[in-house]
Amino acid sequence: MEYVSPEGLRLDGRRPMEMRQLRAELGAVSRADGSAVFEMGNTKVIAAVYGPREVQNRSQQINDKALIRCEYTMANFSTGDRMRKPKGDRRSTEISLVIRQTMEACIMTHLMPRSQIDIFVQVLQADGGTRSACINAATLALADAGIPMCDLVTSCSAGYLNSTPLLDLNYVEDSAGGPDVTVGILPKLDKVTLLQMDAKLPMDIFENVMQLATEGCKAVANYIREVLLENTKQLENRRGV
């Protein structure tokens, strides 16, 4: 199948190095301490953060840092075929673990000993790149909750189809069986914290694809920063400062 036309356009009309439209909204869940909705094209994810609060299960309490928990779920209606997915299948358990460890790396857990932070992420619409969207949403929600972080983690995926590196794969491109590289970076330090990849790819091409995904992450980081700034200004206005 042809994923990049001779004119250099992809199936959904994007250029190979073009991202889908981003949209973010803070404060989507009123009861949560912090929450956000993040959209990358047709992928839509909602995240809610509770905490820092008292550790629910005392045996899990850590005395020198905060306990982070994360739960990733996919809504039944999020995919094309409406399937009742068993809770806690292998894929979602793995993604929960990945998101938790990524967030643990940027939250300053040593400032909140003997406490617990819960992150809940739910995919409302899945159109490829759910993993990246979840991490971006979780970052926004954590920032909204005012949890101290050393940097804003952002994530983006990239692939390699028809011997062209493609940025931000959608579902059709993702399920084409080609390589899929998901990168999560700390933009200020310019360091990679999350890196997941599958399918076969020579090493030099992999470097290019990873570079492309990193550029995508930086674009997401700029957007997230703008959204947060906008949100802070609104809060300021409301308080009448």
Next chain:
Amino acid sequence: MEHKLANSLIMTVNEKKFIESALLSDIRVDGRRPFDYRNLTIRFGSEDGSAEVQLGQTQVLGFVTGQLSQPYRDRPNEGSFAIYTEFSPMADPSFEPGRPGETAIELGRIVDRGLRESRAVDTESLCVIAGKLVWSIRIDLHIIDNGGNLVDAANIAALAALSTFRRPECTLGGEDGQELIVHPPDEREPLSLILHHFPVAVTFGFIGKENTVVIDPTHYEEAVMGGSMTATLNINGDVCAIQKAGGDAVSQTVIMQCLRIASVKAGDITSKIKDAVESYNTQRSLRKIKRHNPDQQGSSSDVAKRHMERLTVGSDQSGIASQFNEHDKTNKRNSTLKGFSGGPASWDPYSKGVDGDALRISLASRVAPVDKQKEESSQVNPETKSNPKSSETNSIALTREVGLEKKQSKTLKDAVKPKHKRRNKSNAS
């Protein structure tokens, strides 16, 4: 989570500091340098498709089994494989019995992704009848001892077990060419899987504030390290999978450097696996020569039988299938009298994947099974017939064979349908 916690509990602050400060001068607690791999030994079990990998203190057992089943609807002409991990509480105090924990799932997913997405196993060659019957391969990974770096050890165990696994040959025969014949291992040499390449996982740990990179971390180092990265590469230097699930951030240049080191290590490990498999295969062929010794026939057919039981485990037989079975057994008894000495010539290949239609077709095609059976069994062992050597020992072997036959027939199939067993006995008497 629990794993990490428990691991950090046994480490004192001083121990952690010691590991970190020793690393600054390129020394590791077990005397290795940062980019030395631990000693790797691969042993194989007595049966095909089992491998035990020892990587330093870490021990992982890999076991591969196969079963005929219906293919997935979206991939009608491809076989499937699945990976199951078993973290025994014996291996590490932090492993809890019951459902697999997060680490177990992550390990399974990493090994699975490395094999599946890079198409290391040729799944299309596992197809028997498109859309109806394919081989589904099950890889069991048992952690026996946790000395750190389970992912690499488990991945090597899976590769070694896959490369020694053999499945019985299947052909389509009968009058209309629709009947499935599964050839037992002593009639036709079982086929090994087709592995296109060996995706080898190499894990790096990032320790301390300076993010010192170490390869193949032990479980002490795992308790200290801030993050880890597993790169799965093959001998050609292709990246098959990477997993760096959060943890300490590192720069891109470090990652590329790790990948280059990993590709060298992957080459070493691949050649080690290949050598081990080759020596196993020569031993195996030597064993096969012994198999034709009439004194050992009983035991060898026993092995064959066990091998096939392993394959049919979990297959439930429909009524028609078990009727067939009975038919076959009586035939077999006839044929054993005529110098039959190999393993059972027919066993039930029908697993749960077969639909009723296919069965009906094959039932219709089975007009005169008796003649065919005789023909087959006479083909099986031309040596025993032509062998003029002491008919006495031969007959002893035969009687033993019949005895075994009776004993064996009690094992699996009768556990499924006890009714037929009774009928069978009355037939025999």
